[in-house]
Amino acid sequence: MKVKYRIDDSDLITKLHKEYGIQVESVNFIPMGDSAYSYWLKCTNGERYYLKLFDHHNDKQRTSVERLPYYLPLTWQMYHQGLFRNIAYPIKNQSGDFKTTFIDITVVLFNFIEGETLAAAYPFSKEILEAIAKSVALIQKITPFIEQYTLLTETFDISFESDLEKCIWMLENTETFDNSIKQALRELVLAKKEQIFVLLNLVRKLRGIAIADTNEKVLCHGDIWGGNLIHCESGLYFIDWESAVIAPPEFDLVGYIGEEFGVFFSTYEKHTGKTVTINPDLLRFYAYRHHLRNLTTWLMNILYRNTEEAQNENDLAMILYHCMNRWDSIEPRVGTVEAWLGNRM
Structure with missing residues (x-):
């Protein structure tokens, strides 16, 4: 906030x-x-x-x-x-x-925790990528020792879709808002309406594939980005565990697809102590779901929740610079993962 x-x-x-x-x-x-x-x-x-x-x-x-x-x-x-x-x-x-x-x-x-978050540390250095990957492996390895009955298990939820459709309907049926940010939001989102529904339908299809996947599920943090990582003298700390869930390992790997995947995955697999099979369609599901769910959150904030203009300005910027501008890069980044996995076989 x-x-x-x-x-x-x-x-x-x-x-x-x-x-x-x-x-x-x-x-x-x-x-x-x-x-x-x-x-x-x-x-x-x-x-x-x-x-x-x-x-x-x-x-x-x-x-x-x-x-x-x-x-x-x-x-x-x-x-x-x-x-x-x-x-x-x-x-x-x-x-x-x-x-x-x-x-x-x-x-x-x-x-x-005394230290600096890694929110502004992108792109991560090789050393930071390896430290994150090692921690992800260690977190997943403790799965048998945690009291899993207290945790949620991944259901591949996409219940945000109704709110997303509601927000788009609101934008379509309000030609002029008396608020400049909402008006800018209307123009921005409606210009991307067709792509939004294409991606939403893709997520629905990928959800079916994810549900059918039979690989093991492990403890996942669920939101491993720089803002939830604190680097200090004693090491790397993980904060904000709200999204923690028993899920496929792809849930915590999806943030590191792309050019850095080879470095990240090699270290991750080394510290798991075994060969790990990756399903690229699960990476696709998590990547697209993440962005559409975030889009829905920020739309709901601006249209229904926020009471401060500063928060509206922030959420509009998040939609523009941390959401919509990343959609077209998802498929190439997953493709890079598929190529890397294929080359090591």
């Missing part, structure tokens, strides 16, 4: 002291993401924490709250049982709960 939640810092500090017993000196807003409001906290004793705040009036953030019971116990177990320690894990409140709910919000407190 680009604009902080409408709560006074003093009120938030009072709530956190009551629920967690911590003496917060300052609350510092972090303008990032859209599934929650992010803050880092400085306490009077010098300790620091990371805080996520979810607004119950925002339907996307309500959905994020529904996922908390799945990934918070997972990350707690991964850290405290030593399965994978380079991770953001929840801090329990004084009642022993992973989350705290007030009237209109839910908050979760996490350990603070």
